[in-house]
Structures are given as structure tokens and as C-alpha cells.
Amino acid sequence: MELEPISVALKFGFLAVLYLFLLWVARSALKDLRRGAEPAYSGPSADYDEGATGMYSASTPMARDIGRPKLRVDIAAGLAAGSAYDLSEGALLGRGDQADIRLEDGFASSKHARLTPQGDVMVLEDLGSTNGTYLNEEPLRGPQPLHAGDKIRIGDSVFSYER
Amino acid sequence: MSARNRELLALIPASLLVTLGFAAIFIQRNELLSNVSLTYGGIFLGLCFVAHLVIRFTLPYADPYLFPLVAVLACFGLVVIYRIDDVLARDQAQWFVIGLIAFVATIFLLRDFRVLERYRYTIALAGLALLLLPRVPGIGQQVNGAYLGVGIGPVSFQPAELGKIAIVIFLAAYLRDTRQVLVQGSRRFLGVTIPPFKHLGPLLVVWGAAMFMLVFIRDLGSSLMYFGAFLALIYVATNRLSFVVIGLGMFAAGAYFFASTVGHVQDRIDVWLNPFAPGLYDAEGGSYQIANGMFAMADGGLFGRGLGAAVLRVPDGGPLIPAPETDMIYAVIVNDLGLVGGLGVIATYMLIAERGFKIATLAADSFSKLLATGLTAVMALQVFVIVGGVTRVIPLTGVTLPFVSYGGSSIVANFILLALLLLISNRARTPA
Numbered sequence: 001m002e003l004e005p006i007s008v009a010l011k012f013g014f015l016a017v018l019y020l021f022l023l024w025v026a027r028s029a030l031k032d033l034r035r036g037a038e039p040a041y042s043g044p045s046a047d048y049d050e051g052a053t054g055m056y057s058a059s060t061p062m063a064r065d066i067g068r069p070k071l072r073v074d075i076a077a078g079l080a081a082g083s084a085y086d087l088s089e090g091a092l093l094g095r096g097d098q099a100d101i102r103l104e105d106g107f108a109s110s111k112h113a114r115l116t117p118q119g120d121v122m123v124l125e126d127l128g129s130t131n132g133t134y135l136n137e138e139p140l141r142g143p144q145p146l147h148a149g150d151k152i153r154i155g156d157s158v159f160s161y162e163r
Numbered sequence: 164m165s166a167r168n169r170e171l172l173a174l175i176p177a178s179l180l181v182t183l184g185f186a187a188i189f190i191q192r193n194e195l196l197s198n199v200s201l202t203y204g205g206i207f208l209g210l211c212f213v214a215h216l217v218i219r220f221t222l223p224y225a226d227p228y229l230f231p232l233v234a235v236l237a238c239f240g241l242v243v244i245y246r247i248d249d250v251l252a253r254d255q256a257q258w259f260v261i262g263l264i265a266f267v268a269t270i271f272l273l274r275d276f277r278v279l280e281r282y283r284y285t286i287a288l289a290g291l292a293l294l295l296l297p298r299v300p301g302i303g304q305q306v307n308g309a310y311l312g313v314g315i316g317p318v319s320f321q322p323a324e325l326g327k328i329a330i331v332i333f334l335a336a337y338l339r340d341t342r343q344v345l346v347q348g349s350r351r352f353l354g355v356t357i358p359p360f361k362h363l364g365p366l367l368v369v370w371g372a373a374m375f376m377l378v379f380i381r382d383l384g385s386s387l388m389y390f391g392a393f394l395a396l397i398y399v400a401t402n403r404l405s406f407v408v409i410g411l412g413m414f415a416a417g418a419y420f421f422a423s424t425v426g427h428v429q430d431r432i433d434v435w436l437n438p439f440a441p442g443l444y445d446a447e448g449g450s451y452q453i454a455n456g457m458f459a460m461a462d463g464g465l466f467g468r469g470l471g472a473a474v475l476r477v478p479d480g481g482p483l484i485p486a487p488e489t490d491m492i493y494a495v496i497v498n499d500l501g502l503v504g505g506l507g508v509i510a511t512y513m514l515i516a517e518r519g520f521k522i523a524t525l526a527a528d529s530f531s532k533l534l535a536t537g538l539t540a541v542m543a544l545q546v547f548v549i550v551g552g553v554t555r556v557i558p559l560t561g562v563t564l565p566f567v568s569y570g571g572s573s574i575v576a577n578f579i580l581l582a583l584l585l586l587i588s589n590r591a592r593t594p595a
Contacts, residue, residue, distance in 0.1 A: 006196065010187040011469040014180060015500060018507045021176040021235065025228045025514050028169075032521060 069122050069163040071101070071115065076157035078104035084162070090116045093154060094127075107131040107155025115146075122146045122161065131155060166227040167219045173231030174215060177238055178208035184242030184470055191471030207238065210263060217267050221274070222589035226522060229588070232515050233581055236566035237574075239508060243496055244569050246471045247488045251569050258571040262578035269582035276586045280530050283336035290329025293322035298379065323385055324563070324576035327541050328583070330389060334369075334396050335533035341365070342400035342529070366410055369393045374417045378425055383418065384548040384560025388541060390414055395540035396533055399523070435558035452485045453552075453559050456494035459484055460505070460554070467501030488569040490561045493553045508567070509550065516543040519584055526591040535587045538580050 069087040073079045079101075085091060091100040096110030103112065109129040116123045125143035126133040133140040134153040146152075150161045182204030189197045211234050218225060237259055245252035273279070279286065296313050313322055338345075345365075373390040377383055394410045397403075422432045437443055438450035438457065445451070462473065473495065477483050484491045497505040519539025526532045545562050552559035563573035 007187060007190045007469055007472070010183055010190070011467065011500070014183045014187065014470065015466070015503055015507065017176050017179050017183060018235070018504075021173065021180075021231075022507065022510050022514065025173070025232065026510075028228065029514065029517050029521075 069117065069161070071152075072160050072162055074151070074158040074160055076103060076105070076159070078102070079157075087115050087122060087161075088117060090114065094129075103154060103157050105155040105157045108157070112154055113140075113152075116143075122163070124152060129154075166225070167215075167223060170218070170227040170230055171212075171215055173228065174208060174211045174234055177211065177231055177234035178204045180235060180238045181207040181242065184238065185245065187470035188242065188246050191469065207234075207241070210260065214263050214266060217270060218585065221270050222585050224592040224594075225585040225589040226518050226592070229515060229518050229581060229584060232511055232518070233566055233577075235511055236508070239496065240492075240567040240569070240574075242470065243492060243499070243567070244488050246499070247475060247495065251488055254571075255569050255574075258574045261571065262574040265575045266578040266582045269579050270586065273583070273586060276534075276583060276590075277528075277530060279332050279534075280336045280339070283333050286329045287333035290326045290333060293326035293329065294376070296322045320572035321563075321570065322572070324572045325579075327389065327392075327545075328538070328576060328580055331392060331396075331537035331541050332534065334393055335530055335537050337365075338396055338400040338533055339529045345397075345401045345403075345406075366397070366406060366413075370410065370413050370417065373414065374421065377418065377421055377428065382560050382562075383428065383431065383558055384552060384562045387414070387557070388544045388548055388562065391544040392537055392541040396537045399536045400529075400533060431558045431560075435555065438555065452491065453555060455484045456491050456553055457555065459494045459498040463498040463501045463505075465501050465503060467497070467499050467504055470499050473498035486561070489563060490549065490559070490568075491553060492564055492568050493550050496567075509546075512543065512546045512565075515539075519543075522584060522588040522591060526587055531587045531591060535584060538584055542577070542580060 070084040071087055071091065072084040073081055075081060085101055092111060092114050093099060093101045093103060093108075094110050094112040095103055095105065095108045099111065107130075109127070109131070111127045112129040113133045114125050114127055116125065122145065123143045124133070124135060124140065124146050126140045131154075135144055135146075136151050137153065146161045148161060148163050152159045152161065182200050185200035185203045186196065189195060189200055211230075214230065218230060241252060241255060241259065244255045299313075313320055369390065373386040373393075376386040376389070390410070394407045397406045397410070422428050434443055434450040434453060438454040440450070443449040444454055459473065462468065467473070475483055475487060475495070484494055487495050493505065493508070496508060500507070516539055519535060519542070523532050523535035523539065526535055542565055545565055548557065548560060549562050549564050549568075551557040563570050565577045566574065
């Protein structure tokens, strides 16, 4: 019996089965990607997502129990004194369009400072502004964790941190 | 269709591949069409079915595709090793069964895998000891210039395979604690976030360890594997690309320095750059292996010679490619099944990596996320190191192709790794 054709058929059969199997698995992987994160399975606080790694969404849900961190306006041109901004997702302060909290202050840079929640601490960071950021009337050097009641001054605008 | 039924269904093509593969080899070898191949396929399906039942009852929500994908790789291993040497294939089949037992044991013993976090330092010490064991005089074995094996009496194993899991568990536990600290206090310079110098400490320690391995264990591949997995972990933990960029730069600088100063590393680089140079090709421990591997892969062409049809021995009986069943198994697969078959193997690994990172994104707590990332990354990098080595992308080092290469410790360790991934997956996907 001549087995050569069977041998060739088996070779291509092997490859065909392999690739059909891989396609089937890949199809479901693609479906997963299109659907995004499956909400039914996501973590306890996955409704906000910071960063590509999704790591921060997995951090302690304690931050919410303490109370939402807020930035209250003490004096600022163009902003109502006494109003407060929610900081649970962080905020960018500056004069530019991308800023979450727009400062109409001549001494403010377009991207002046950033507030970033890290776990249950809020970190204030100067983004290389021209005139600097002051924390409790001391110039900010490097990122600093904030405590409730801290005063942040940028130019002539003053804010206080609350939580 | 439920996840578990999908898994069961996916095991059928995997077993069919075993049958088709063995049938092709029997024809090639004995000119006969034997139904023994059906028996082998049946046994394989039976074994996988038992493991599937364990998963079904203990981890009902675990990822359904990981286990079948691994079964396909194990099938490649059994078929191609059988095609190289019957006796080795029998050993490999036994190791496959032992691997499945280790898989099931891990699932039962580590139902709550988070206890691992508590023993992080014990695990780290055990991992380091495992890595250094091959250098202990008397039991260490030197293979191809690298110290990777340990032999106690008749039993020999590669402790680094288990060591990689221990190291990843430690790094995941460690970074879970320190990631908050590592992201604080960074400056931005020219649009790049620069972490403060003191936070580079852990990076420097791991870099030192990787360089130490390079010189002491004499293995560029493993050190690349561990360091790469660490960078993947630190990226996920801190979300800072700067750590990865700095780390890669440091690794490249260190590797370049040692490649130009340490003799055996330099030899490897020469062999890698000039495999066809006549002096190197004929030299003892020269480029014979890698050059012949290249010839074999070229001989395979697009669809290959057919399973069992490629030439493995030179006329005087010596092996055409040294170590075809371990380091060079990828070259044999490409010779038999061609570029298409080789890409199939790589695609299988890529899908496993995709499932692994998917598990990491679904996981709710940081330790699970980091552990899944690390385990997936270390396995994916191992594939890169060996396939890259065989195809001359990077210098060749002797790590195994997970689940495919001949070798008991590799199979057992990788089944334990798979069990951990499925445990994380089950926990992450359990509906609240």
C-alpha cells in the first residue's frame, strides 16, 4: 500500500487541526478585548481606572470610607470662594485648557501642579512651574503627601485640603 | 456554553493532534498505518479528562482555555520527542503524568494561594538556594558551560525551573508592599518621570543579582528571564515606564560589559554572531549546534518535511543537531512542520500569555494581579529566550521550551505555575 499521500495528508491535517483550535481560542480572546473588562468579574472598586495597568483600581477601597478628599477654594480669581472640588480621581491645577481646576492667575503656569491619590494618601506635586507651589507657605520641593487642613498657594490663589 | 464545557470541548482537538502526530510518525517509520496512535490519543484524552474533572470540581470559574492550550503544547512535546527517541518519549509521558499530579496537588494544597504572601522571605530564600544549588560542588552539573543541573545519585533535575516560581512569588509580595513608596517623590524632566535615586534600590539589587547569575551561573538566558519578569512586575506595580527604561539600559550595559570581559560569555557571543565561521563551526562547543539548527529550520521550508521525515542523524550516527530533545526542540519542530508549524507553537504561547495577562487584569487584589503578571511574564520570557536563541535572535542559552522540551523538572514546575494561574483566575472570576 502506498502511504505517501496519507503521510502528506496527516501533516496538513495536523496543521489544520492546530490552527482551527488556535483560531477558536483567539476568537474568544478577541471577544474579551472588544467587551473590555467584564463588569461581572471586576474588582470591588473597578469603576474608576487610572493607568494602563489597572493597578490603582485594585488598591484599598478604604479611601472611600474615610470620606472623599476635597480641595476647597479659599481665595482664587475666577473661582467662587468656599466651593470645593472632588479629588478622588486626582486633579491638575493650572492656567491651561487641560487643567481640571482652571486658575485665572498671572503667576500660574499652564500645567502648574498635580494632586494624585495614591492609595489613601493624596500627593501634591509641582509640575515644574515658573513661580512654584507653596504648601503651608513653604515652597514645595518634590511631591508631598497632604494632610487635612493643609494650605496650598499658587501665585495669589489659596486652597485648603480637606477629607 | 459554560466555561468548563468549553474547556472539555477544547481538549478534543488537543487529543486529536496526538493521534494525528503519532499516526504520521508510525507511517514514516514502519510504513504502516497503526491504530496504536488512536490508543495514544485516547490515553492522552483520558489523562487530560481527569485533570479537567479536578478543575471542574475545585476551580469552577477558572479560565477555560489555559489548560487546553497547555495540553496542545504537551502534545507537541510527546509527539516530537517520540519522533526523536522512543525511550525518552516514555520518560516524558511519565513526567507528564507526574506533572499532572503536581498540578492537582498544587490546586488542593493552595486553595487559598494568598498564604504564599505570608511566607515571602522563606520562599525567596528557597528560590535563591535553588538557583545556587547547581554550583554546590559534588552535586552540581555543568552542561554546555552553564551550571543549571543538579544530580544526586541517579536523579538529576534543574532547580532553576522551580526557583523561577519562588522568585516571582517573592517579587509579587514585595512589590505589593512597596509600590506606593516607589511612585512617590518622582520628578519630571523633559516629559519623563524620573524616580528619585533612593527608589532605584530594589532595581539595583535585582540588577546585581541578574549580573551575578550571568557570571556565576554562566547563563545569559536565565538572567534575562528573571530580570525581564522583574521589570514587568515593577511596571505593573508602579505604572512608571521609567523603571523599565532605566532597567533595560542597565541590563544592556551590564551584559555588554561582561560579554567583552568574561571569557565564556564572550564565546557565546562569538558563536551567536558568526555561526558559519569555519573555525567556530568545528570547534569543541562551537557553533555546530546553532548552525545546524538553522540549516534544519531552513530545510523545513513553509510546511515542513512531515512529522518524522526530517533527517536527525548524520551518516556516521552522530546527532545532526546536538540536544534535539531539549534546547533545540524548536528547530526539530520547524524542520518537521515548517514555518507554519513553528508559528503555530509560538501562537499557542502567545495565547497562553494573553490568557495570563487577562487573569491579571481581572484579579481584584494587588498580590493576585502581580503574581499572575509575574508568572505569565516569566514563562513568556522563557519562550522568548529559547526560541530567540534557536533562531539566532539572541545568544543561545539552555533553558527549556515550557511543556514541550524533554525534562522532568521543567514539566513539573510549569504545571505548578499553571495551577497557580488557574487558582488566581478562579478567585478573580468567581461572581460575588
